[in-house]
Amino acid sequence: VILDRAGQKGTGRWTVIESQMLGAPVPVIEAAVGARNMSAMRDLRLQGASLYQPRTGRLDDGLTVQDLEQALIAGKILCYAQGFDLLYRASTDFGWSLPMPGIAEIWREGCIIRSAMLNDMAASLRDSPGTNLALADHFRALMDRNIEGLRKTALAAQAARLPVPALAAALAYFDTLTCERTTANMLQAQRDYFGAHGFERIDGEGEHHGPWHGHDLDRNSSQG
Numbered sequence: 001v002i003l004d005r006a007g008q009k010g011t012g013r014w015t016v017i018e019s020q021m022l023g024a025p026v027p028v029i030e031a032a033v034g035a036r037n038m039s040a041m042r043d044l045r046l047q048g049a050s051l052y053q054p055r056t057g058r059l060d061d062g063l064t065v066q067d068l069e070q071a072l073i074a075g076k077i078l079c080y081a082q083g084f085d086l087l088y089r090a091s092t093d094f095g096w097s098l099p100m101p102g103i104a105e106i107w108r109e110g111c112i113i114r115s116a117m118l119n120d121m122a123a124s125l126r127d128s129p130g131t132n133l134a135l136a137d138h139f140r141a142l143m144d145r146n147i148e149g150l151r152k153t154a155l156a157a158q159a160a161r162l163p164v165p166a167l168a169a170a171l172a173y174f175d176t177l178t179c180e181r182t183t184a185n186m187l188q189a190q191r192d193y194f195g196a197h198g199f200e201r202i203d204g205e206g207e208h209h210g211p212w213h214g215h216d217l218d219r220n221s222s223q224g
Helices: 011-022 027-040 042-051 065-094 100-106 117-127 137-159 165-177 184-195
Strands: 199-201 204-208
Touching: 011 027, 011 065, 027 042, 027 065, 027 165, 065 100, 065 117, 065 137, 065 165, 100 117, 117 137, 137 165, 184 199
Parallel strands: none
Antiparallel strands: 199 204
């Protein structure tokens, strides 16, 4: 009976804006804000639903309650990790010396993002200041036990054409966080191709340009 149109007060939007300004990604929060914005575009969604074939899959096919629980645990850890990384970046850039463990403790009560996890987060932030929570010992063990539930749930939802933007963003963040070498080399090559922005190499220092600008790929270039 509740209309699928969510409102917002703006705090999530402010968080996303600050994350972009500081270069501290918070993709789970971005996805949540975007999902609310999409929910408000109800007329457009109804039009889209009328133009494409209806969903045929079922989200519960092959999923267990344990999978969903694991997805929630892993997703929450990654969301908190992003939030604390944003606070740490702001604290560093602006010289605020924010007490991260104390912030986690304050959030334990009387806050909309309170969670039983915050006790352990406060301890991890105290023991390993500046460390991404997903890489801290306690939460790394939790992620090992729960990440596959997140992966299974996100993939099952996508196969059923059910949007789970925050869970999908959490999974992509984790896979990027734990990827030794990403596809950003292709992004930078394209940036150099269309805008002569240059790129770094894995086998040496300095700025380089590709042969598409008349430069030898093996030589440094100061242009761009």
